[in-house]
Amino acid sequence: MNRKVFMERLRECLADISAEEREDALTYYESYFEEAGVENEAQVIEELGSPEKVAENIKRDLLEEPQSSIQAPECMKKESSEDFSSEDFEKNEQYEEYEQKDKSGRIAMIIVIAVLTFPIWITVAATLFGLIVAAFGVLFGCAAGGIAATVGLLISGVALIGMGIGGCISGSIAAGILVTGAGFFVMAIGILLLICVVWICGRAVPICCRWIVNLCRKPWQRRKERMS
Missing domain, CATH: 1.10.287 (Helix Hairpins)
Known part of the structure; x- marks a missing residue:
């Protein structure tokens, strides 16, 4: 099962709730797939389980807390905070370190050229x-x-x-x-x-x-x- 099939099946399972609540739920899971990226699509589907299970959880949450927004499962929160956020943070640190080294190298090159010329x-x-x-x-x-x-x-x-x-x-x-x-x-x-x-x-x-x-x-x- 891929992302497209998962989302289509989830839409069918949510056909018995209001259109606004259904679109909110679908938009939430679409954005989560976008943040995870194509390479993590299979892992996300495995963590979420079947579309029927996800639909049941959404309906149960709506019955218990009608005014609350769609919340992410614990597995999704854990994966998002530990895998994707930490990876992006490490990339930012590496990029800043590279920029600092590159700037220092250019300054040193300018000094050497000035001395030679x-x-x-x-x-x-x-x-x-x-x-x-x-x-x-x-x-x-x-x-x-x-x-x-x-x-x-x-x-x-x-x-x-x-x-x-x-x-x-x-x-x-x-x-x-x-x-x-x-x-x-x-x-x-x-x-x-x-x-x-x-x-x-x-x-x-x-x-x-x-x-x-x-x-x-x-x-x-x-x-x-x-x-x-």
Whole structure:
């Protein structure tokens, strides 16, 4: 007798009870077969006995305790707690132990690879550090040069304006006006250059900082992904 024949015969033996109670009982035994697995099907049938005996037990329980749910026989409870639960628990312990060993092995492998490839990655790190320093140096040099040129233009413009005003006072009105206009022109160029320097530094500095942070973060992200 297999599971299918057992359940069909049990349904026939329970035909004289209510449909709800019959379905509850059948669902219970179906779930028990599912938990036991196909390999333990014959053992479960042997422990339960014949479908007629199981049906008699169900009907007797319903008569004694109409409101109680279907209870498992003692042999089923014992088998479930000792055979299947303990086996699943041992499998979980073995799986956790395997995961721990595998993780430790990967960490040890990463350490060995890091030691063996030390000359390579230390060279790469030094090169990246040099590039970062050079980028900041170029940025700082451009900013300093732009500020110096701006200051020079502003000072020259003020000086020309002063000379032009002095020329107008001394009697050379045409030359004074010309020099004064040149001074204002030079000051305007200096102010525009100052605005450009501030705008470029305000845009370039955050971009360079984000690039450097992302560049330094990538190796750590890859290491975390490999270790996880």
